Amino acid sequence: MGKPALDPKRTYVAAAFLAVVASLVWIALGHNPLITEPALGLIPGPALVALSVALGIVVAAISVRLTRRLAEHVDWARELARSLRTRLSGTSTAELLRTAVLVGVTEEIFFRGILQPVVGMWVAAFAFGLVHAGPGRTRVFYAAWAALTGLSFGAIFWLTGSIAGPILAHVVINAANALYLRDLAAEPRRRRALGGLLSR
Numbered sequence: 001m002g003k004p005a006l007d008p009k010r011t012y013v014a015a016a017f018l019a020v021v022a023s024l025v026w027i028a029l030g031h032n033p034l035i036t037e038p039a040l041g042l043i044p045g046p047a048l049v050a051l052s053v054a055l056g057i058v059v060a061a062i063s064v065r066l067t068r069r070l071a072e073h074v075d076w077a078r079e080l081a082r083s084l085r086t087r088l089s090g091t092s093t094a095e096l097l098r099t100a101v102l103v104g105v106t107e108e109i110f111f112r113g114i115l116q117p118v119v120g121m122w123v124a125a126f127a128f129g130l131v132h133a134g135p136g137r138t139r140v141f142y143a144a145w146a147a148l149t150g151l152s153f154g155a156i157f158w159l160t161g162s163i164a165g166p167i168l169a170h171v172v173i174n175a176a177n178a179l180y181l182r183d184l185a186a187e188p189r190r191r192r193a194l195g196g197l198l199s200r
Contacts, residue, residue, distance in 0.1 A: 018106075018110075019107075019110050022109075022110055022114055023109055023113070023114065026113075031114075031117065032113075033109050033113030033114050034109070034113060034162075034163050035162055035163065036157065036158075037161055038160050038161030038162075039158050039159050039161075040159050040160060040161075048161055048162055049160070051159075051160050051165075052156055052157075052159075052160035052164045052165030052166075053162075053164050053165050053168055054165070055156045055160070055165050055169075056156060056164070056165030056166060056168040057165075057169070057172075059149075059152045059153070059156065059165075059169045060169040060172040060173050063149055063152075064172070064173060064176045064180075067177050067180070068180065070145075071180075071184070076137060076138045079138045080139075080141070080142055081181055081184060083138070085181045085182060085184050091182060093179065096182065097175055099178070100172075100174035100175035100178060101171050101175075103170075104170035104174050105170075105171070107131075108166045108167045108170050109167075111124050111125075111128045111150060111154075112124065112153055112154055112157045112163055112166050113157075113163050116157060116158075121151065121155065121157075121158050122154075124154055125148075125150035125153075125154050126147055128146060128147060128149075128150030128153075129143040129144060129145075129147025129148075129150060130143060131146075132146035132147075149173070153166035153169060153170060156169070
């Protein structure tokens with residue numbers, strides 16, 4: 001057997017280490033990567049954290065639902081699903097969940113908590129999309145999808161000033177999609193449009 005598809009001891013642990021270092025530098029410069037000045041400044045702090053979490057849940061639910069629809073009905077998403085499924089095949093549920101948490105937390109601390117206050121929400125989302133880019137038409141679409149998702153995370157952070165919602169959404173999306181893609185049949189089911197609307 002070859003190496004596992006996911007190797008958190010290398011790529012993901014290295015990303016976590018870099019995020020911790022960047023956070024420490026950011027804190028030393030007098031900033032906090034977990035909170036920022038909220039656009040909804042008149043709302044009390046605890047309510048803003050609750051709102052951030054609620055918005056994160058909504059964004060995660062919408063994203064997970066749309067991902068499944070895309071994987072079933074859109075060519076580039078079907079191709080991407082097949083590619084990712086190959087890489088995720090054989091990965092344990094525990095490893096997928098650990099990776100989802102590690103990636104979700106570290107990427108949100110970096111892209112939203114550190115980068116967004118410096119370069120703005122749009123540029124941070126664009127950079128987030130670029131990280132998910134790769135060769136081929138499929139990866140270009142995936143990068144665009146990631147940028148839109150990152151923009152939604154950034155909007156939550158901008159509105160509430162709390163990174164709790166973006167982290168929660170990112171972790172849930174990563175975990176749900178990884179489990180779905182790993183267990184997906186080799187060729188996702190293609191359903192009639194009306195049947196697809198009425199089936200769930």
